[in-house]
Amino acid sequence: MFKFLHAADLHMDSPLKGLSELDPTLAGQVRIASRKAFEKLIQLAKDEKVDFVLLAGDILDGEIRDQGTIQFLLSRLGDLAQTTPVFVIRGNHDALNHLGATLAWPKNVHQFGGDKPTTQWLRHLRVAIHGQSFASRGVEENLAANYPEPEAGFFNIGMLHTSLSGAEGHDTYAPVSPEQLQQKKYDYWALGHIHKRSMVREGDPWIVFPGNIQGRSIRETGPRGCALVRVDDSFRTKVEFVDLDCVRFEELVVDLTGMDLPEDLEGRIRAAGEQLFSPGVTGVRVRLVGETQFAGEITANRRLNQEVRQILSGMGRGLVLEKLKLECVLPTKGASLSEEDSSQVEDVIKDWISDPDSLDTLLAQDPEYQDLGKKLAKILSPSGVDEMLDPGEFIKGLEHHLKTLSEPV
Numbered sequence: 001m002f003k004f005l006h007a008a009d010l011h012m013d014s015p016l017k018g019l020s021e022l023d024p025t026l027a028g029q030v031r032i033a034s035r036k037a038f039e040k041l042i043q044l045a046k047d048e049k050v051d052f053v054l055l056a057g058d059i060l061d062g063e064i065r066d067q068g069t070i071q072f073l074l075s076r077l078g079d080l081a082q083t084t085p086v087f088v089i090r091g092n093h094d095a096l097n098h099l100g101a102t103l104a105w106p107k108n109v110h111q112f113g114g115d116k117p118t119t120q121w122l123r124h125l126r127v128a129i130h131g132q133s134f135a136s137r138g139v140e141e142n143l144a145a146n147y148p149e150p151e152a153g154f155f156n157i158g159m160l161h162t163s164l165s166g167a168e169g170h171d172t173y174a175p176v177s178p179e180q181l182q183q184k185k186y187d188y189w190a191l192g193h194i195h196k197r198s199m200v201r202e203g204d205p206w207i208v209f210p211g212n213i214q215g216r217s218i219r220e221t222g223p224r225g226c227a228l229v230r231v232d233d234s235f236r237t238k239v240e241f242v243d244l245d246c247v248r249f250e251e252l253v254v255d256l257t258g259m260d261l262p263e264d265l266e267g268r269i270r271a272a273g274e275q276l277f278s279p280g281v282t283g284v285r286v287r288l289v290g291e292t293q294f295a296g297e298i299t300a301n302r303r304l305n306q307e308v309r310q311i312l313s314g315m316g317r318g319l320v321l322e323k324l325k326l327e328c329v330l331p332t333k334g335a336s337l338s339e340e341d342s343s344q345v346e347d348v349i350k351d352w353i354s355d356p357d358s359l360d361t362l363l364a365q366d367p368e369y370q371d372l373g374k375k376l377a378k379i380l381s382p383s384g385v386d387e388m389l390d391p392g393e394f395i396k397g398l399e400h401h402l403k404t405l406s407e408p409v
């Protein structure tokens, strides 16, 4: 049996966005997050004693702002390369013509060329790895179409940087459909480019995006890492995602529906926050949603940002506020009426239409109708329940409600 790691989209030293107001200690962690994640990848390779490592493109982010980035990458890969072969393809961000074809890769790193697909063999493992780098940034043709036939008796891996048939939020590169990949009769497609981890197919063949190793903004929420792949002697394969990120981004949706007191806001945020797992630092986008009578009060609170920030940090779990979004609203008119009440309102309206005068009397005398007045008031005005007890007002309310009905009764 053998094991390998499949990672992609390292975007080394790419800055993390949306956490600018962090205290200096946390800011330091955020700055080195992509390097930390890469170190964890190397450590995982050592701990698991994997037989080889695949890096499926966008290892570098593009512009090299700092030569230290490359030195760091090469030195850590060098640690590994003493024992473990590493196979690299270049993607759109680190295309050969963009960043230069030659990096001083350590000896055991093999970089696939960009002219045509080629194959590397690990004969002792019966593994054949096929791959091609991006020669330039905008590869629009189906690279996989030219990949070689599978090597009989070998575990065939195709390394490819691709958006497959297109994915939301990603430019289209080296397009190919999962069905076309399947037709190649390989065992495992080690893909890169899409930053969200996914198993496009779980066998026959495996088609896997490991995602990036470190999320970079609120657009990249959830755990990030690589795929650890175990293959037995019959080539039966197990794929497991392993988290490597040190800084995470999460969206926290806090539903304020039915909140009885403004002070309950903290409890609701805390309860929702308890559900988050933080690997160290987690940038949290808090979205306050739902229907609450305090919506106006919440929106008007100019200290709210600061308060939410404190609630999160008070939880002691490395949660920091990325951004606060106020999406809660006053209770919708009509939403608080049960079906039974609604039909009762309809009945009242019908009575009123057939005999407008009778209803005034009815409202004044019948407690049941007064009660209904309160219920109707809820639809018409969430805050003005009491004034609606006046029968005249109730009639006005009914008139209003009648206008809002789509069908005349």
Ligand SMILES: [Mn+2]
Pocket: 057, 058, 091, 092, 093, 161, 192, 193, 194
């Ligand atoms: Mn890419």
